[in-house]
Amino acid sequence: MKFLYSDTQDYVDPGYDFLNDRNSPGRERYWSDVYAHELMEPAPYDGLLVAMSAVRQAPGVAASKVRYSTREEQRLLRDGARKFLRYDDIRFKDAMLMGDCGAFAYANHPEPAYSPKEVLEFYIEAGFTHGVSPDHIIFDCDLSNPSENEVGAAVRRRYAVTLDNAEAFLKLTKREGMPFEPLGPVQGWSPNSMAEAAYRLERMGYGYLAIGGLVPLKVDAIKTVLSAIRARIHRNTKIHLLGFAKADSIHEFTDFGITSFDSTSPLIRAFKDEKANYYSEGSDGRLAYYTAIRIPQAIENSRLLQGIKRGIFSAEDLHVRERKALAELRSFDRGNSNVSVTLEAVMDYHQFLIRGDGTGGDLQDKALGKIASHIQRTLEHEPWKQCKCDVCRAIGVEVIIFRSSNRNKRRGFHNLGVYHRHLRKTLRETA
Numbered sequence: 248m249k250f251l252y253s254d255t256q257d258y259v260d261p262g263y264d265f266l267n268d269r270n271s272p273g274r275e276r277y278w279s280d281v282y283a284h285e286l287m288e289p290a291p292y293d294g295l296l297v298a299m300s301a302v303r304q305a306p307g308v309a310a311s312k313v314r315y316s317t318r319e320e321q322r323l324l325r326d327g328a329r330k331f332l333r334y335d336d337i338r339f340k341d342a343m344l345m346g347d348c349g350a351f352a353y354a355n356h357p358e359p360a361y362s363p364k365e366v367l368e369f370y371i372e373a374g375f376t377h378g379v380s381p382d383h384i385i386f387d388c389d390l391s392n393p394s395e396n397e398v399g400a401a402v403r404r405r406y407a408v409t410l411d412n413a414e415a416f417l418k419l420t421k422r423e424g425m426p427f428e429p430l431g432p433v434q435g436w437s438p439n440s441m442a443e444a445a446y447r448l449e450r451m452g453y454g455y456l457a458i459g460g461l462v463p464l465k466v467d468a469i470k471t472v473l474s475a476i477r478a479r480i481h482r483n484t485k486i487h488l489l490g491f492a493k494a495d496s497i498h499e500f501t502d503f504g505i506t507s508f509d510s511t512s513p514l515i516r517a518f519k520d521e522k523a524n525y526y527s528e529g530s531d532g533r534l535a536y537y538t539a540i541r542i543p544q545a546i547e548n549s550r551l552l553q554g555i556k557r558g559i560f561s562a563e564d565l566h567v568r569e570r571k572a573l574a575e576l577r578s579f580d581r582g583n584s585n586v587s588v589t590l591e592a593v594m595d596y597h598q599f600l601i602r603g604d605g606t607g608g609d610l611q612d613k614a615l616g617k618i619a620s621h622i623q624r625t626l627e628h629e630p631w632k633q634c635k636c637d638v639c640r641a642i643g644v645e646v647i648i649f650r651s652s653n654r655n656k657r658r659g660f661h662n663l664g665v666y667h668r669h670l671r672k673t674l675r676e677t678a
């Protein structure tokens with residue numbers, strides 16, 4: 248089972264100065280930066296996925312979803328995605344490079360943002376090894392399996408357009424001599440309708456299916472969907488799970504004959520999750536999670552800035568506490584401080600992240616108590632000291648500090664590495 252990381256232009260400055268929070272001198276975005284597969288050995292994933300909607304602006308695609316500038320799009324198409332992503336090292340020559348349409352970006356639009364022909368040309372120019380036909384997301388999956396007549400016309404339309412596109416896309420791909428392996432996307436409003444779509448895609452000639460619309464579903468619902476699909480298709484037909492947000496439960500999906508899946512969740516959780524920011528291999532063979540220690544730059548944190556503007560606290564005072572929290576944590580890391588003193592220094596600054604939000608004193612105290620207990624656990628276990636990955640070995644305690652994208656993304660890279668190793672181990676054990 249291959250784990251693909253869905254590229255969102257994630258790179259870091261390899262020469263970042265953590266003590267002074269400055270980029271390396273003369274650093275140029277992208278050109279000086281490194282991707283996770285350049286920073287870490289082994290690379291923390293088996294392949295990359297690039298969404299067309301992240302590269303190209305189209306009708307129905309919100310500008311905020313497009314991550315590439317026009318020049319970057321042009322360079323990606325001229326040089327190919329592998330070179331653009333600097334994924335062209337000999338180590339990666341057999342690694343998958345998949346294109347899809349990023350249907351979430353145009354999910355609110357009545358029709359898909361790109362035509363099969365446009366998508367095909369994009370995939371060929373980008374030089375992908377695999378490409379998913381343009382689909383249209385159906386959001387609600389009803390486990391009671393309503394019939395086609397019981398769902399709305401818009402849902403039926405999305406279902407039909409996804410299948411019609413797939414038929415046209417496969418024909419065009421064949422006409423071009425199959426420059427990449429095409430994937431037929433499965434969308435549906437229920438397990439049975441998805442199984443029916445999978446069956447029809449297989450009949451069209453697809454040997455690799457991409458299952459979409461799983462993002463909002465719980466683990467058990469995904470299993471119901473996969474069981475229904477597997478029952479209708481040949482056991483040699485390959486399955487890819489698109490945007491698989493339940494990646495951490497992968498051990499529950501080893502029986503469904505899944506060839507590949509893509510996810511961003513290990514990286515995203517490094518800075519979006521309330522408390523599970525740092526991945527670790529637990530003693531029970533499951534993933535364990537730690538809370539990163541928030542010491543944001545006062546001058547860059549909107550909540551702190553608001554508090555300063557409203558006169559609730561002073562910039563100078565905050566700055567002193569910020570320096571103190573950082574210094575104490577680094578001293579703790581060197582063995583020169585203890586958990587309680589460090590926790591106190593960290594919380595003495597952290598409290599201002601909560602105090603500025605306008606809720607009552609009791610609620611604030613409760614929230615702070617909870618955060619302190621999470622941070623205490625992180626300090627007691629010092630998980631960054633046990634990790635042997637290239638990120639943790641290079642920057643040590645900085646990886647656990649929730650502060651600036653150079654730390655937060657590195658923590659995300661570390662999470663990808665832990666996750667990838669965990670996946671390989673799980674697959675060996677269940678093989």
Ligand SMILES: [Zn+2]
Nearest residue numbers: 634636639661
């Ligand atoms: Zn690590």
